Amino acid sequence: MEKPSLPKGTRDFGPAVMAKRQYILGIIRSVFQNFGFQPLETPAMENLSTLTGKYGDxxxxxxxxxxxxxxxxxxxxESKLTARNSKLLTADISQKGLRYDLTVPFARYVVMNRNDITFPFKRYQIQPVWRGDNPQKGRYREFYQCDADVVGTNSLICEAEIILMIKEVFKGLGINDYTIKINHRGVLSGIAESIGAKENETALFVAIDKLDKIGEEKVKEELRAxxxxxxxxxxxxxxxNTKGSTSQKLAALSSKFENTANGKKGLQDLQQVLELLSDYNSNDNQVEFDIALARGLSYYTGCIFEVKINNVAIGSVSGGGRYDNLTQAFGDKENLSGVGFSFGVDRLYDAMEELKIFPKDAQVSSKVLICHFDEPxxxxxxxxxxxxxxxxxxSEIYPDGSKLKKQLDFANKKDIPFTIVIGSEEIKSGLLPCKDMAKGEQEKLTIEQIIAKLK
Incomplete structure (x- = not known):
């Protein structure tokens, strides 16, 4: 019989891994809720008409x-079948697809439910998405995204709060060495205008987006083509390649963007976001103005973000930006501006494993195992x-009448920190031996005392 296998780019998650993933998700969820975001879920599959044309070619x-x-x-x-061209067949044989991200389904939801929504609408969404990428370390075909979006306001307070949420999540996870890269599509448009490439912006942005992956020469080759x-x-x-601090880069570009309204608007927005962070009493030490940051998704129109954890062999763990035209793609008459970002929980997990910073108790399932000598x-x-x-x-109880050693071994293997061993003497006295498995220390207590100790 053929051994079972998984589709390429997908994974199983055992209990030990799931405990760590739930730890990450719990911190992200609590930060989202602390900033006033409400939970939302959408179906795994959407109509292809919803998905196509939103992410670029x-x-x-x-x-x-x-x-x-x-x-x-x-x-x-018959003519379509014998042509052996899958693109000719797609519209006839497939009307649905798995969601590629959580932002487009969110925009679709907003348009369908706009009469029931109070704007500005802040939602968070934690669900899997699917992409037919070539699988590699840190990149999978099925992976979770943790999105937070605000729609129905142009306020740059939203951009500032995205940076604050990223910082808060990393603080909760114990990640200290990271960089929040920020840019603006207006800055990129200003660059396109400055070099005489206004009519070919999309090709320019797609190429720039690959700069840190393929290098300057390969990007030049792509653009020459x-x-x-x-x-x-x-x-x-x-x-x-403009050098200097964030303020120096802003000043340098400002002198070169005198004839581009888009470029000026981009620089002004970035400056205001930095000033807002100062008003929040938040330093911008981890925030870096990256002129080459483009982000591949074609629906971004304003500020864009990307977050990398320094000194780990993993790509960005978070990213996002402002989009002004997404709801219009679904026939929405009133243009609703939105801004959002996403954490990639799979990459966060891999980075934290590489840094070895998961706390011990992140893996604990039960706190207590009750062991016993006999049926009574x-x-x-x-x-x-x-x-x-x-x-x-x-808590849990060992379900079988096994020897005590086997029961205690079970507690150790599952990282259960406390055991209570019950025999006839314990039943008579009501004093139960509660053992700290890590320290090897044990004391006899009543159940009320044990509860008080463990709570």
């Missing part, structure tokens, strides 16, 4: 499409178990 190629139910080839003309001339490329990299002590233990659980102490 490269994104559309990575969409997972779902075959129609039933005999989906029954009514396909898109008919960019050498003088434009020289000017481009003079601008992208096991039955007595069930009442003790009920009292522990009623007081919010995660």
């Amino acid at each position: 490269e994104g559309d190629q990575l969409l997972f499409k779902i075959l129609n139910s039933g005999d989906f080839l029954k009514d396909i003309p 898109k008919n960019f001339v050498e003088t434009s490329l020289t000017m481009l990299f003079e601008l992208l 002590s096991m039955r007595y233990g069930l009442g003790i178990l009920t009292k522990l659980r009623a007081n919010g102490i995660a």
Whole structure:
């Protein structure tokens, strides 16, 4: 019989891994809620008409499409079948696809439910997404995103609070060495205008987005193939390689953006976000103005973010930006501006494993294991178990009549920090030996004293 296997780019998560993932998600969720965001879920699959055209050509190629139910080839003309061209068939055999991100489904939700929504609308969403990427370390075909978005306001307070939330999450996770890169699509448009490439912005942004992955020469090659001339490329990299602090870079570009309204607006927005952070009494030590930051998704129109943990072999763990036209893509007459960002929990997990910073108690499932010598002590233990659980102490009882050593080994293997061993003497006295498995220390206490100690 053939051994079972998983689709490429997907993974199982055992209990030990899930405990750590839940630890990450718990901190992210609490920060989102602390900043006033409400939970939302959308279906795993959306209509392809909802998804296509929102992520650029490269994104559309990575969409997972779902075959129609039933005999989906029954009514396909012979000419399409013999042409052996999948693009000709797609519209006839597939009307649905797995969601690529959480932002487009969110925009679709807003348009469908706008009469019931109070704006500005702040929502968070923690669900898996699917992309037909080439799997590699830190990049999977199925992965979780943790999104927070605000829609229905142009206020740059939202951008400032995104930076604050990123900082708060990293503080909770114990990650101290990281960089929040920030840029603005207006700055990129200003660069495009300055080098005479206003009509070819999309190709320029897509190429710039690959700069840290493929390097300057490869980006130049890609742009030459898109008919960019050498003088434009020289000017481009003079601008992208502007050195100095964030304030110095802003000042340097300001002098070069005198004839571009988009460029000026981008610099003004970035300056205001930094000033707002100062008003929040938040330092901007970890915030870096990265002129080459482009982010590949084509729906961004304002500030864009990307976050990297320093000194780990993993790409960005968070990113996002402002989008002004997304709801219009669904026929929305009133243009609703939105801004949001996402944490990639899979990459956060990998980074924290590499840094070895998961706390020990992140893996604990039960706090107490009740062990027993015989049938009567096991039955007595069930009442003790009920009292522990009623007081919010995660507990379990060893279900079989095994030797005590086997029961204690079970507690060690599961990292259960405390055990209570019950025999006939304990039933008579009501004093239960509560053992700290890590320290090896044990004391006899009543169940009320044990509850008080463990709570």
